[in-house]
Each structure stands twice: as structure tokens, then as C-alpha cells.
Amino acid sequence: MTQPVSIIMIEDDEGHARLIERNIRRSGVNNEIISFANGTDAMKHLFGADGSGLVQKGNALLILLDLNLPDMTGIDILKQIKENKYLKASPVVVLTTTDDSQEIKRCYELGCNVYITKPVNYENFANAIRQLGLFFSVIQVPPAAS
Amino acid sequence: MTAATQRRRTFWQILLFAAGLLVLTVISAGSVYLVNKARDDSKWVVHTIEAENQINALLLEIRRAESAARGYLLTQAADFQVDHDKAVAAIIPALDKLTRLTGDNPAQRQNIEKLSAAIETRLGQFVQEMDFSRRGEPEKAVALVRELASTDATAAIANVATVMIQEEERLFRLRTVNSDRSQTLAASMTGIGSGLVVLLALISIWLVRRSALARDDAEARLRDANVNLEAVVDERTADLREANNEIQRFAYIVSHDLRSPLVNIMGFTSELEELGGDIFRRIGGLTHVPADGPPLPGEAALEGPDKQLSADFSEALGFIKSSIAKMDRLISAILNLTREGRREFQPEKIDTRGLIEAIVSTLAHQAAEAQAEIHVAPLPDLVSDRLALEQIFSNLIDNAIKYLKAGAPGEIRIRGRTKLGYAIFEISDNGRGIDPKDHQRIFDLFRRAGTQDKPGQGIGLAHVRALVRRLGGTMSVSSELNTGSTFTITLPITWNASNRNVDQ
Numbered sequence: 001m002t003q004p005v006s007i008i009m010i011e012d013d014e015g016h017a018r019l020i021e022r023n024i025r026r027s028g029v030n031n032e033i034i035s036f037a038n039g040t041d042a043m044k045h046l047f048g049a050d051g052s053g054l055v056q057k058g059n060a061l062l063i064l065l066d067l068n069l070p071d072m073t074g075i076d077i078l079k080q081i082k083e084n085k086y087l088k089a090s091p092v093v094v095l096t097t098t099d100d101s102q103e104i105k106r107c108y109e110l111g112c113n114v115y116i117t118k119p120v121n122y123e124n125f126a127n128a129i130r131q132l133g134l135f136f137s138v139i140q141v142p143p144a145a146s
Numbered sequence: 147m148t149a150a151t152q153r154r155r156t157f158w159q160i161l162l163f164a165a166g167l168l169v170l171t172v173i174s175a176g177s178v179y180l181v182n183k184a185r186d187d188s189k190w191v192v193h194t195i196e197a198e199n200q201i202n203a204l205l206l207e208i209r210r211a212e213s214a215a216r217g218y219l220l221t222q223a224a225d226f227q228v229d230h231d232k233a234v235a236a237i238i239p240a241l242d243k244l245t246r247l248t249g250d251n252p253a254q255r256q257n258i259e260k261l262s263a264a265i266e267t268r269l270g271q272f273v274q275e276m277d278f279s280r281r282g283e284p285e286k287a288v289a290l291v292r293e294l295a296s297t298d299a300t301a302a303i304a305n306v307a308t309v310m311i312q313e314e315e316r317l318f319r320l321r322t323v324n325s326d327r328s329q330t331l332a333a334s335m336t337g338i339g340s341g342l343v344v345l346l347a348l349i350s351i352w353l354v355r356r357s358a359l360a361r362d363d364a365e366a367r368l369r370d371a372n373v374n375l376e377a378v379v380d381e382r383t384a385d386l387r388e389a390n391n392e393i394q395r396f397a398y399i400v401s402h403d404l405r406s407p408l409v410n411i412m413g414f415t416s417e418l419e420e421l422g423g424d425i426f427r428r429i430g431g432l433t434h435v436p437a438d439g440p441p442l443p444g445e446a447a448l449e450g451p452d453k454q455l456s457a458d459f460s461e462a463l464g465f466i467k468s469s470i471a472k473m474d475r476l477i478s479a480i481l482n483l484t485r486e487g488r489r490e491f492q493p494e495k496i497d498t499r500g501l502i503e504a505i506v507s508t509l510a511h512q513a514a515e516a517q518a519e520i521h522v523a524p525l526p527d528l529v530s531d532r533l534a535l536e537q538i539f540s541n542l543i544d545n546a547i548k549y550l551k552a553g554a555p556g557e558i559r560i561r562g563r564t565k566l567g568y569a570i571f572e573i574s575d576n577g578r579g580i581d582p583k584d585h586q587r588i589f590d591l592f593r594r595a596g597t598q599d600k601p602g603q604g605i606g607l608a609h610v611r612a613l614v615r616r617l618g619g620t621m622s623v624s625s626e627l628n629t630g631s632t633f634t635i636t637l638p639i640t641w642n643a644s645n646r647n648v649d650q
Contacts, residue, residue, distance in 0.1 A: 015413065121474075
């Protein structure tokens, strides 16, 4: 990996963000984690001021995405990421409370790489995130296409 | 048209009818009376004429007797004598008849008496006259006749007869006037009556016409309403479906958003638990520090109040966690229910008995434990959603097994029949039963009834009822405490995807 992978976490619930971060760290992943509590800020960061995504050119990103955001749906963000030529190669992990099969199907159709349901049971939750950390350590994150 | 108008109209119609009836009755009675009176009056007129005729007839007979006697006197012919005798013989009956006819009139009776006396005298003279003639003494007879012409008897007869005829004529005029009057009265009565009847008939026709128009109007409106009804029903159905979808979305979002903070509460509670463990381990380590050395590595048992603190801490966290777990289950239940409400049904032909026997075989273990026997009668087949039917029947049979009376062998029966396009299923048991006051409650979400000695969330029946409703059916329960329960489910034999499916 020529460039360290940044983890972009788009999660409106601060508590969830903290729990996810803790468990990622516990699994031994030490990459930079950039958190966003709403969709607008995250979109600005990902796509830049001009909305083209050019700002991320050459960056290796891994995106953790919640579907229920206050200002937009995660589905929209997922769609735009997968339609953007610079970002479409970045793995997207959808992490949400919804376990609705329709929604899961929709996310995979749109190109999400992993779909994780946040269980209320914390043990399961921690396990899921730790396995995600394992996934991070083995996955080859390509830099955003040029 | 208002009810008051309708009532008033009916009232007027009844009144009109009664008036018509009254008028007809009065006219009929009046006519009968007047016609009778007119007939009576005519009879009296005829009677008067008869009496007058009789007077004239009597006079005629007297004159005949007189002229026959004279003829005999002149010619001595036997013919005249016979004629005279006949006339004389007719006089008395004629007088009697006249007496009878005028018996009703006191004035005439007096006249009759006078007349009778005069006639008697005259008849005596006739006898004398004829005797003289027969004996061949015509001079005597002529003298007698001459003498008679100047006597009173003939004049008296003529006078009395004239008086009587005048009296009868007076009566005739009087009675004619009477008779005319009653006839005129009868005629006008009939005329007025007919006029009234015609008038009433006209009013009736007008009223009938008016109500016929009102009826036509109402019919037209009814037709319009019928035509509109379909549209209105469609509209309402669409509204209801929309409202139902709204509730589904609402429940889904709420349950979803409720779950999100729950993840935090559970997560940080678990973190706290771990932290607590760490803290108490350190406290344990610190209390066991030897006076002169460094703290002992590894774990150390807590003692006294520290142990109590640790236990309290764990207990508190334990309650929090079990409550969170419970809340999570409830939210999951709501989510499942709303999800079930959003699932599209796939109608297919279903061998209902086969389906239920499959359910029974999966529940065989529980049934054996509860010493329950399950009897499945032949059941009508359906075209419906398989999964929904499985959930409905397995919930109900599971409940039946679960809530049997302790210690008594259970008996569960599943029966079915069809009626008017619907299949009716009955699942009955001899279990502990349900108090009638709880019959509504048991179908509510998270509500249970009776002794709470079995695990459960209070979801099953709410779920079953929601499914039955979505399948276009109804369900009810009949039960008494300690006498078992019967759940009745009515489902359309062929579920029509268009009628109840929730639009996605």
C-alpha cells in the first residue's frame, strides 16, 4: 500500500460512531478515521466543492455508511459514490440498524461491498465490527481511480 | 324531501280519503232517503187522483142508474131494467171503495157520511121508481121523478161530490208540489254529491301525481347515488389503504429510530460493565497491597463492602441490560409486524389439511409433553398465501397446546366448512379458556390474559389477526374460563390479489 487508507465514517449518531471506532481500534486497525455526522458534510468532503470527486483522486478510501441520516438517505450517498468515476472503486460498508431484506438487496444492487446490521446485542455488534477490522486488514483498497 | 313534508302529505291523503268516503256515505244515505220520500209523495199524488176518479166513477154509476131507470120508464124494455140493476149494484161497492180511499182525511170522511146518506135516500127512491114502473103505474113513477128532480137528494149528492172533488184537487196540488220538491231535492243532492266526488277525485289525482313525481325524483337520485357509490367506495378504499400504508411507514420508522439509541445504550452499558470489571479489579489489587511492596499483579478477590459494591454494580447493569433486551424484542416484534404488513402475498392453491398436518407434526413434541391429542377434520382447500396461513395456524395451534389445563389430557380439534365463498375454520381446545372480558384484549399487541405462567410476548394473536385481515377474512373467539376456547377464522376461498394487497 503506497498510501495509508483513510476510513470515512458517515454516521449521525455520535454514540454509534464512538462504539464503531472503539471496536475498530480494538481489532488492531490504526488507520485514520474521519467522522461525519451528516450527509452534506460527508458529500462535501468526498466530492469536493465542485462535486466532481476530483479532490479524492489518488486517495485510498474506505467508507462506512449509515443509511438513516438526518439530511439525506445513505442510499443516495451510496449511489453517487458508485456513479463517480474517482470514488466507485472505494469499498463501501453499509452499517445500519435496518435489517430489511429489501433494503439490503437494494444496497448490494447499488454496489455496496458489505452490509452490516447493527445489532442491539453488544457482543454481536462488537464481533461484527471486529470482523470488519479483519476485513480491512486483508482488503486491498485501491486508490481512487485517476 | 323531509320527513315532516312526507308526514304532512300522508296526513292530507288520509284526510282526503276520509272526506271522500264521508261525502259518498252522506250522499248515498241522502239519496236513498230523498228517493223514498219522492216515491211516497208520488204515491200520495196517485192516491189523490185515484180518490178523485173514484168520486167520478160513483157519480157516473148514479147517473147510469138514473138514466137506465128513466129509459125503463119510457120504454119498459127489460134491457134498461138489467142495466139499472147493474148500476145500482155497483154503487155500494164504489161508495165503499171511496170510503176506503178517503179514510185518511177527516174532512172527506164527513163528506162521505153526507154522501152516503144522500145516496141511500136516492137508492130508496130508485127502488120506489122501479116498483111503480114494474107495476105498470108510469104516471106515479113520472110524478115521482118530477118530484125527485126538485128534492134535495140529487142536489146533495152533486154538492157533496163537488166539495169532495175540490178537496181532492186541493190535496192533489199540495201533494204535487211536495213531490216535485223532493224530486228536485234528490236530484240536486245527487248532483252536488257527484260534483264533490269528482272534485275529490281530482284532488286525489293531483296528489297521486305529485307523489309519483316525488317518487320518480327519489328513484333518479337513488340511481345516481348507486352509480356514485362505487366511486365513493373506491375512493374510501384508496384513502384507507393510504392511511394503512402511512401507519405501516410510521411504525417502521418509529421502531427503527427507537432501535438506534438502544444500540448506544446497550453498547455503552456493556462498555460500562467492562469498565466496572476493570475498576473493581484495580480496587481489589489496591486493597491487597502489602505495606511495603508494590501492588500485587493479577486479580485479587474483593472483600466486605467492596464486594457488596461490585455486586450492586453488576445487578444494576444486569437490570439495564435485560430491560434493553426486552425492549429490543418488542421493537423487533413491531418491526416484524409492519414488515409482515408490507410483504406481498403470493396466492397459490393450498391443500389446507396437508398444511395443518405438517404444522401439527412440527408441534408433535410439545403436544406429547402436554398430553394433548390433535384431531384434524377434512378441511376446505384455499387459494391463498402459504406463509401467512402457516403462521396463522401454527400460532393458534401452538397457543392451544400452550394454554391447556395443567394435569388434564388436552384435546384440540381443527374443523372447517365453506359458506358463500368463504372457508370457516375452527380451532377448539379444552384448555383453560379465556375470560370474556379479555376477548378483545388478547388480540392487542403486547397484551396477554389469564395466569402468566408461560413465556410469551403477547404478539401471536395480534399477528394472526393482522394476517387474517390482510387475507380478507375475520376472526373471533368464543370462550369461557376453564371450558376451553374456540377460535373461528373466516377466509375467502380464493384470495384476490387486487382486493387487499398493500401497495408497495
